Amino acid sequence: MNATAETRSNTADTPGLALREVLLTFPDGDRRLTVLDRVSLSVAPGEFAAVLGPSGSGKSSLLAVAATLLRPDSGQVLVGGQDAGALSAKQRTTLRRRRIGIVFQQPNLLASLTALEQLLVVAHLSGAAPASARARAAGLLDSVGLSGAKQRRRPHQLSGGERQRVNIARALYSQPSVLLVDEPTSALDHERGAQVMALLADVTREHGTATVAVTHDRGLLDRADRVLEMADGRLS
């Protein structure tokens, strides 16, 4: 049974991110539990797609497969037209570093680093020259509304909304073609959550990323270009 709702963008021939007939299962006692049931999804550059669904519906697994952190049982994951399934683990790590930005849930900033250093560590992973990296990191933080002394603060010295802005700036640092966002408003009140969603919509258009955000919060979807619903591993 194909329970997929495939939505194709009409804004570009090559989607920034495409999942084709992705099947993902996990062992569950004597049988296998289907987490993603032949899911297909195509998101164009500059498009902001939100995936809505309750806990356990498969949203995070969808994100993990798109981030190349999980290999599906079958189906294809294409990042900027490149088939991640054909890559070795090392090549997938490189792909993730260069082409995919991930916005984690807000606690996932490194406690020992300042806001600026959260971005510079990505530059260091890429081998970027320190001087140009610092200027770019500071510019990105400025663009998400964090400037001056706040850039030198550590996560525990920032508010929840500010931490999420650092998260977004860090994900954008390597100029990714795909931006994956994991429950961006989970620890924020409604007002700050709305600000973060607006920021995500803005950076998607400004940076031309194919953005997929998973959330369970229906009240924050008005800035998304598309809203997809996920239930029992199926996308509709």
Place this chain on the structure above:
Amino acid sequence: MYVALRDIRFARGRFALMGVVVTLITTLVVFLYGLTGGLAADASSAVSGLPAADVVFGGPPGAAPEVSFSDSSISAAQLAAWRAAPGVGAVEPLGVAMSRLTSADGAGAVSVLGTAAALLPPLVAGTAPAEGQVAVGRTTAAADRITPGSTVTVGARTLLVSGITADRSYAHAPTVWTTESTWEQVSGARQPSALAVDPGSAALAALDRTAGTRTVPRSAALAGIDGYSAEQGSLQLIQGFLFAVSALVVGAFFTVWTVQRRADIAVLKALGASSGYLVRDALGQALMLLLLGTGAGAGIGVGGSALAASGGSGPPFALGAATVVVPVLAMVLLGLAGAALAVRRITSVDPLTALGANR
């Protein structure tokens, strides 16, 4: 080292505590190395400083010769066999005994070595002893105001001091040197304890079989000094335990540290950091901690040892580059090994956990 350095800055209290532990263990190890070397010299310098390649031990007739200066004796026949053997260089009898030296200004235990003038340590004053004479070590001479021409009593014999030598000691007693026949009178022995030989091109095994002797290199002959092996073995065992403790402590610290960092490691992996990068980063962190800790420990150890040794009556310390470099290197390498075992956990961290995926 980007994250490693910032982690140290962020968790400076934890790293400082660990650094102090490494410093203290290194200080203890350097002290122990210096003490081991000092005690070794105190117990054996009279033998280890002999200008002879090998030492020959003999046994009583019918018994197998053992490496022991106390139990060994060389018969006239054995001495003759060695002197007559083709290819053998110099062969000098060596008598070893413990006694007491009494002078006008003091008295104390001494080791008495009776041998040829060629085997004496460098003379700093006077001449090598002739029959009825003795040469005394510099420190003993200074302490008891002994000069060439003084008379001293060694055992029951009164001897004329012919000269002052560089310091040597045997079984923790300062050594005085005399001729073989005077040594026999002082010690009451009839035969020398051993032979100091230059083996030349001789077939030693065959010669030992023929003469009923046992020949060992000079370094191996130190085991023939009473208590030397047990003393050195005990100290080396403690050193080994300290190295093991150090590796375990460093390993335990980095195990806990790695477990605490699992979430950060997952995020870094999800951002595109390879396991190799993260392991190198963590090992660099461990190396920095170990270098700073052992460097400080070595400095304190050297300073403390020098201070203790300068008192004169303190424990014997032998300080040298090897005494410091060897334990420091061992501490760093073993600590790194402990850290490597701990940080290998990094490779098992799943970047997926950074997403909090509901699988």
